[in-house]
Amino acid sequence: MRCNHKCRVWFDSSNTGQRCSNNTTTIMNEPMSSPEETKLRTLLREARPSAELPPRFQENVWRRIERADESATFASRASWLDALAAWILRPQLAFALAAVLVLAGLVLGWNSGERSARSEAQARYLSAVAPNTLH
Amino acid sequence: MNRRSLTIVLLALGVGVALLATSFLVAQRWCARHVTSSADDLDWLRQEFRLSDAELARVRELHDGYMPQCAVMCKEIAAKKRELETALAGATNVTATAEGKLAELGALRVRCQTQMLRHFAEVSQAMPAEQGRRYLAEMQRITLGFHEQIEQSMSQSPAHEHGHH
Numbered sequence: 001m002r003c004n005h006k007c008r009v010w011f012d013s014s015n016t017g018q019r020c021s022n023n024t025t026t027i028m029n030e031p032m033s034s035p036e037e038t039k040l041r042t043l044l045r046e047a048r049p050s051a052e053l054p055p056r057f058q059e060n061v062w063r064r065i066e067r068a069d070e071s072a073t074f075a076s077r078a079s080w081l082d083a084l085a086a087w088i089l090r091p092q093l094a095f096a097l098a099a100v101l102v103l104a105g106l107v108l109g110w111n112s113g114e115r116s117a118r119s120e121a122q123a124r125y126l127s128a129v130a131p132n133t134l135h
Numbered sequence: 136m137n138r139r140s141l142t143i144v145l146l147a148l149g150v151g152v153a154l155l156a157t158s159f160l161v162a163q164r165w166c167a168r169h170v171t172s173s174a175d176d177l178d179w180l181r182q183e184f185r186l187s188d189a190e191l192a193r194v195r196e197l198h199d200g201y202m203p204q205c206a207v208m209c210k211e212i213a214a215k216k217r218e219l220e221t222a223l224a225g226a227t228n229v230t231a232t233a234e235g236k237l238a239e240l241g242a243l244r245v246r247c248q249t250q251m252l253r254h255f256a257e258v259s260q261a262m263p264a265e266q267g268r269r270y271l272a273e274m275q276r277i278t279l280g281f282h283e284q285i286e287q288s289m290s291q292s293p294a295h296e297h298g299h300h
Binding site: 078081082084085086088089094097098101102103104105106107108109110112113114116117118120121122124125126128129130131 | 137141147154167180
């Protein structure tokens with residue numbers, strides 16, 4: 001079947017037949033080209049401008065890729081910090097964290113105080129029974 | 136990077152550190168004040184060797200009996216040290232008098248140390264067997280270890296190697 005709007009492309013018969021099959025570029029209704037047409041096509045193909053690459057094109061491309069990578073890393077770091085800040089600002093978590101820190105401080109402080117108190121008590125006993133005059 | 140997020144994280148860190156430090160210091164001071172509030176010389180023995188009231192009473196009796204003897208020895212040693220200092224004062228050599236005072240001081244120290252070790256042994260016997268052994272070992276380590284350390288440091292020092300002068 002031919003497309004109605006003269007795009008010279010066959011309908012895709014497998015695809016419910018409602019639209020043009022734009023994927024295919026094969027012009028099906030044309031007969032095999034004549035030698036003139038072939039010549040013309042070759043000429044057209046050759047006439048197509050092939051833009052010259054600017055100087056240091058490849059280097060610049062790599063640089064842009066690297067910059068893009070860097071900004072992606074930076075963005076991911078920023079998003080990580082945002083997530084952490086949001087996590088900290090949750091009231092339940094903030095209170096739980098504060099409670100854990102206070103508890104840890106109390107336990108550590110108690111242990112340290114007990115150790116120093118014990119060592120003071122030992123020093124007091126020793127100074128009573130083994131005075132420094134012996135040393 | 137979001138400045139606000141960074142500020143929040145840093146602020147949270149600061150608050151966390153402040154909370155930890157404050158609670159640590161408060162607990163440490165409170166514990167030190169309440170545990171060491173007693174001025175009892177035997178408080179360490181009671182805590183460290185988990186003595187019962189009866190055991191502590193027996194140890195206290197021994198301790199109170201020993202303290203006057205210890206004070207007498209201390210006075211004698213202090214007096215002998217003064218005599219030795221007088222004998223050494225102004226002398227460019229070790230005189231016979233100074234040597235005599237040194238020997239007397241040494242003898243006094245031996246007597247004092249013997250008396251002290253005897254007291255430790257008595258106290259250890261007033262404790263439960265295991266605690267008594269631990270107490271005696273600890274007291275010997277502390278009171279005799281000091282001299283051992285000095286002797287070891289002298290024997291290790293190249294300047295004190297005997298026979299190599």
